[in-house]
Amino acid sequence: MLSICKIYFGLFLFFSLSIFMLGLYFLIFDYCMILEYSLLVLNSTNVVMTLLFDWMSLLFMSFVLFISSMVIFYSEEYMEGESYLNRFIMLVVMFVLSMMFLIISPNLISILLGWDGLGLVSYCLVIYYQNVKSFNAGMLTALSNRIGDVALLMSIAWMLNYGSWSYVYYLEFMKNDFEMQLISCFVVLAAMTKSAQIPFSSWLPAAMAAPTPVSSLVHSSTLVTAGVYLLIRFNHSFSENLMMFLLFISSMTMFMSGLGANLEFDLKKVIALSTLSQLGLMMSILSLGGWVLAFFHLLTHALFKALLFMCAGSIIHNMGNNQDIRYLGGLSKHLPLTCTFFNICNFSLCGLPFLSGFYSKDLIVEFMSMGVLNTYIYIIFYLSIGLTASYSLRLSYYAIMGDYNFYSLSSVSESGFTMLKGMGGLIMFVVFSGSMLSWVIFPTPYFIVLPFVLKLMALLMIMLGFYIGYETSIFCMSHNLKSLSNLTLSSFLAMMWNMPILSTLGVNYYPIKLGEFYYKIYDTGWLEYYGGKNLSKSLFTSSSLFQAFSSNHLKVYFLMMVMWVIFLSLNFYL
Template sequence: MYFLSFLLLSINLFIFSLWLMINDYVFIIEYKLLVLNSSGLEMVILVDWMSMLFMSFVLYISSMVIYYSVEYMMGDLKLNRFILLVVMFVLSMMLLIISPNLISILLGWDGLGLVSYCLVIYYQNIKSYNAGMLTALTNRIGDVALLLGIAWMLNYGSWNYIFYLEFMKNDISMQMISWLIVLAAMTKSAQIPFSSWLPAAMAAPTPVSSLVHSSTLVTAGVYLLIRFNFALSYNLLLLLLFIGTMTMFMAGLGANFEFDLKKIIALSTLSQLGLMMSILALGDYKLSFFHLLSHALFKATLFMCAGCIIHNLNNCQDIRFMGSLVKQLPLTCCFFNISNLSLCGFPFLAGFYSKDLILEILSMNYLNMFIYLIFFISTGLTVSYSFRLVYYSLVGDFNFLALHSLSDSGKIMLKSMMGLIFFVIMGGSILMWILFSTPYFICLPILMKLMALIVTMFGVWLGIEFSYFTLNYDVKSLKLINISLFFSSMWNMPILSTFGVNYLSINLGKFLYLNIDQGWSEYFGSQKIYLNMKKMSIFNQFIFFNNMKIYFMLLVLYMIILFLMI
């Protein structure tokens, strides 16, 4: 039911977005709820080509994911609950997409955070719990930043930010709001230093990962910045560019040392998010949006294929156990390869049109050597981990159980992947014809034009070399293990965001508990009062029990003193 309704709604919204784009129409629907200290609180819906197009993509991918879940989660007793959680997740994203108002954005934003926590802890074990807490608490930082932004926007008498972005750009309040919005977007889109929650969130079921990493949760931050891009100052854009490029490089490097299939694909998402943030910071928000949409298509398919492989291998996610799967799961591996090549930017697939254009525009708008090199090295690393993944899972030796039964038997899962694979092949060119009214004119020297192809070829060689090295290293090479551990642990960020945050506070709590709670405050406080009262009570009791003896003794003593005085 949800699958069909989402699919039909997606097709209608796509046609509607084309109509809006052709006629250059924007509709803003307002409903005033209340006026608070001359600040109007309205429920506002923004209907323009960008929001409608993004909504159609989100709905199409979520319809395929829900259809896929019917078979993937077949053994689950609470399948309806799972489907309803996914629907709530999609509806929260819808609210965020159509809101030009910070209050309603916060509702969608918090809805995403809450439902993502419920989905990450879905399997209810200690790993899921830890991942869920890390996800929820990291995203709370962004929620607080958004709340502070709402408080600052009270100065304008309304929270409809879309009216104030450009002409209030130099106002101190708008600058403060834009800094807070960037902080919120960085937490939701997992930029450095908030990156560690993204691979941890892989504890969620694979259909959820497919939805989260393609078009919903992690893209919410990028989408918010695309909406806010007119208000961002030069210094803020420079900071965002540096953070985006570092995230892209760090994720690409980490994925080359990772062995968990889902975590490799999660790190590739992180790398692409860094790319989107970087090109947004360079000033081309439309190109960032273009890559956001094309990335959503192949990333959803990639996760679906990974889920199909994991499903067949009895929930084994380690790529070292896989190999020669192309012989046993030919159709799944075919989809997997197409999605992987699209991620690498293979010519004329969906990823090529946005990725190649980003690199060529960067080459034309030369900023500095550092940014140029990081962009191209990160692209090479993307190709490297993709080919390493292909080598391990599809080509290398099969290392799983001798007794196994692998086959492309999941009809529903294959149908849902087929629904996306057409757009993974054709989506990039279709989007390019739709989004850009005039084509980009690229004029570069031959060597710079071929630079993307050169780093791609270098990445292929590097990926195969990485695979050979990790398969065949001897004991003497174990001294390199510390370096690989550092790279694969995302520059120690998960340790810093868990152990680094917890250790000092818990240690301080232990010190305070032992020295204050059970120490001098106990001695001078409640325990001391209790002991004093106990002593007084014993003394009074002694007097009450021996009052006659004490009376006679005092009488005798009085008589002796009286006799001596006479």
């Protein structure tokens, strides 16, 4: 009997190939199809469900389905022994369907359904391994994403001014309108939370608490790319000031995550920070006006990042669930195929010539160099490229080169073929998809004129980054500087500029302290005196007095008679 993994693998793979062919057809003939289905007609109000099919949505859908099919196939072995495997697979399927919903929606209401679906299911997946760390990470992920959900709800409210929520009809036409500019600001805020830009970056490494197949799916083509995809759709309505703001934020994110990844020792977190760096790259080139380039890099990045996480999952699985890269080493002897895939993905991530990442990354950097805005953008782009190469080589050095640093008694081998088949399904696309997509998406190539030195600048920075990464790795290994937490600057950089502390303690510490203060002053202070406690004391005293009168004691009556005589005497004399 076929397992649930095999069934969904077959379904997703078939739909992926079919939609890819359809996407190519739409791209070549420049077709666009909008389907409207009337859900409810009430008096003059028509509630419609709108679907948008163009080359962009179809290609992205095919990539998401292809990656998720490989991830589900891979999960069968990775999640082996899991009591509730079917539940896990159904959560992944719900996750993918939410992303599909978001991709084909030209309507803010239906986008919100997909957007919220992603947020909710991602919370369920992050807390899948039920422990305190997972719960904290899940809550941070969910609450960070709620800010974006609220921004999207507010943009829905403002979009009501146009009489319809189908934004595709208004973007360029109403570009200079105040309402559309406000909606654009809200959409940028929503995209910043979903794609984890500064100051919402801390949830992305925290979401590594999820199982590795989920990380592979989340960081390649679903959750974090939803924000970039929304911005690509909305890019026609952005004002110049908004784009400059987005450019600054995304460039800082790219630089910050590159620095953090060079000081991180958790295997999955290094790859998560590299995702953050690439998201910053996509957003910054989108801010410079190259939305097609951003989409191109989105597709190529999805493939090699999914495979990179799958390789990391295979290493973790074989190393007895160990994620610390300082315990790895010499794995090329034990896991040759996994390490080969791992290295190819790392080279593609760096932008080494003629792998898929090179075609998008090199074009992005040359586009930026040719229309250079200012020195800051120029320097931070090239620094970030150097940092990417540096942390990639550092990762390879710790994992693949050197001596084996794990237990003496351990058996590490590529015995399971299901995971290897899942990874093997992606490797050809990691190598060749960049060139194929560049031919398809850019039938007329970008015309870029640069001096010879600037033309080689990207390659020089990659080589320089490789050298720096190699030298720092050797230095740390030889001097036993296995933890840099004692150094103030390095701990500041490794902690993503203290952002996890700011977004957890910074949000809840001071309100809790204020609550404690008010509790002392009011609840156990003046409110207690003028409130329940003192009131009950007064009532108790007065009731005990009346109780004494109603006890029928003779001395009480004599006392009252004496008081009455005194009262009469006073009245008589006055």
